[in-house]
Amino acid sequence: MLEDIFQSLTSVSLFGAFIALFVFHLLYSNLNFQEKRDPPGPIRVPVLGNLLQIDLNRLDQSLFDLSKKYGSVFQVYFGPQKVVVLAGYRTVKQAMVNHADEFGNREITPLFYDLNQGHGVLFSNGDSWKEMRRFALTTLRDIGMGRKMSEETIIAESGYLKKEFEQFEGEAFDTLAINYASANVISALLFGKRFEYNDQILQNIVQIDRENIHLTGSASVMIYNLYPWLGPFCQNWKDLMKNNENGVADLRMLIADLKETFDPKVCRCFVDAFLIRKQYLKDDVRNSHYHDDNLLHTVDNLLTAGTDTTAVTLTWCLLYMAKFLHIQDRVQEELSRVIGSRQIRTEDRKDLPYTDAVIHESQRFANIAPTALPHRTTKDLTFQGYVIKEGTTVVPLLTSVLYDESEWESPYTFNPFHFLNKEGKFIRRDAFMAFNGGRRACLGESLARMELFLFFTSLLQHFRFTPPPGVSVDEVDLDPLVGLTLAPKPQQFCAVRRL
Structure with missing residues (x-):
């Protein structure tokens, strides 16, 4: 009897000690940031961090909502991983x-x-990244990116896209052809065809690209990134690995043919x-970066980035036209009058200020890369009074930039006048960071801008876009399909030939 009582008391004591240690951990780990000058953030729990507070x-x-409480620099824990979030235009730019x-x-x-093995130009660091980015920028410009040669390629591709739309004769269709057109523009630069x-x-490239973008942003893959031992139990991760294997096989074949x-x-x-370049540097120490793995993954990175972001943004542009018919009317009036x-x-962009403003507002409002790709600090630094250690994961929250209430007059409304002055002339806005900024800014920005302008204006010049029969403009769904980027949900619209 005494032994049972003793064991009960011991159990209660151990449980009490556990609770005390748990409370101490919470108090120490969440209040100690004031002593270390860590950024503020929500209280976390062991193992899970702040995962229960984040969708x-x-x-x-979720991060945007937290920024309104904790400020423009704050920290959250994704499981055991500390992440510093930067919010608002001024902070992200700084x-x-x-x-x-x-x-x-x-x-x-x-x-x-898993996907890149540290090679390529998007998911690498150090000397290899510096050399591949420098080479990619220089080479793409040399072979026509953002110049007359690319303009002719895009104009020719817009002709193929218009023919694809025409065959539906005003009936409802999906937008997959936009992805094909975008893929062909970057393919002309990468493969010369x-x-x-x-x-x-081409269909494999686009299908794998779309699936991987969606899977990469799924909750289960985010959990895998925190606890990689869960990989064999994560179906989305297994699908990504299979897709990657198939996609790489196609790229190897295209490179082998060349x-x-x-x-x-x-x-x-x-x-x-x-x-x-590899042959020229065969006896140079720099040649160590010019190997088949870097070629394969750099091509893969450029093809994926050059296809998805432009296609998704252009699809949003057309969807907004089907949703906001009065804005489409005004774009087409300007095109008819000027062109x-x-x-x-x-x-012609300079003579089409309203059309240019609509394209920019579509990019802002669509916000297709809301958290950008994560960064990592290269050294210890003090930023806005907070100490951020070397190797800290950093998320530049582009949602908070493109929807910054101190920068945009009506951030939650589709409003082309964000980019027009009182005289109706186009104006640039510093807070328009749709292509990110700094060392990791989109290296294909000039090509993407040219594609969006030429594809959008060419299509609006020839077609009026409307919701499918039986769907009102109020029923057009603007909620995104969440992935690594925010794409429109699969839906149809009509392209009616203009007289």
């Missing part, structure tokens, strides 16, 4: 642009490493330029 299915909104070196590394999550829209390789016909005296595309029926050129 992983719409992470950017970090990404004014302190570009300190915030300039990429956070290589377990998934990004375009694909027919029914080509199996190698078979390679002539170092003739540069047909990005792949050729890489091979020429008429002739071919639109990039130089």
Whole structure:
């Protein structure tokens, strides 16, 4: 009897001690930031951190809400991982642009490493990243990115896209062809060729790209990044690995075909330029970066980024036109008055201020990369009075920039007048950071801007976009399909030929 009482008292004592230690842990770990000058943040629990306070299915909104309570620099714990979040235009710009070196590394999550093995231009750091980014920027510009050559490629591709839309004769259809068109523009630079829209390789590229973008942003894959040992139990991770295997096989085949016909005296595309550079540096120490893995993953990174972001943004543009018909009317009035029926050129942008404002507002309002890709600090630093250690994961919250209430007159409304002055002329806005900024700014920005303008104006010049029969403009769904980027949910609309 006494032994039972003793055991009971011992159990109660141990439980009480556990509770005391737990409370001490909470108090110490959550209040000690004041002594260390850590950024503020919500109280966390062991193992899970702040996961119970965050909606992983719409992470950017959860972080945006937290920023309103904890300020423009705060910290959260994704499980055991500490993450510093930067919110608001002024803070994000200060970090990404004014302190570009300190915030300039990429956070290589377990998934990004699985897919890229530290190679390529998006998910790498150090000398390899510096060399690949420099080479990619220089080469893409040399072979026409953002220049006359690219303009002709985009105009030609817009012709194929218009024919694709015409075949539906005003009936409802989905927007997959937009992805094919966007993929063909970047393919012209990377491989020196375009694909027919029914080509199996092109369809594979687009299908894998769309699936992977969605899967990468899923809650289960975010959990995998925190606890990689869960990989074998995560179906989305297994699907990503399978997709990656299939996608890489197609790219290896395309690169192998170019190698078979390679002539170092003739540069047909990005792949050729890489091979020429590799041959030129064969006895140079810099040649260590010019190997097949870097070629494969750099091409993969550029193809994915060059296809998805432009296609998703253009799809949002057309969806907004089907939703806001009065805005579409005004765009088409301007196009008819200024351009008429002739071919639109990039130089016409300056004479189409309202149309240009609608494109920019579509990018702002769509907010397709709400958290950007995560960064990692390169050294210890003090930022806005807080100590941030070297190697800390940093999330620049672009949602808080593009919806910053101190920068935009009506941030939660689709309003092209954000980009127009009182005289109706286009104005640039500093808080328009749709392409991020600093060392990790989108290296294809000039091409993406040209594509959006030429594709959008060409399509609006020839078609009126409306919801499908039986769907009112009020029923057009603007809630996004959440992934690594925010894409429109699968839905149809009609493209009616203009007279």
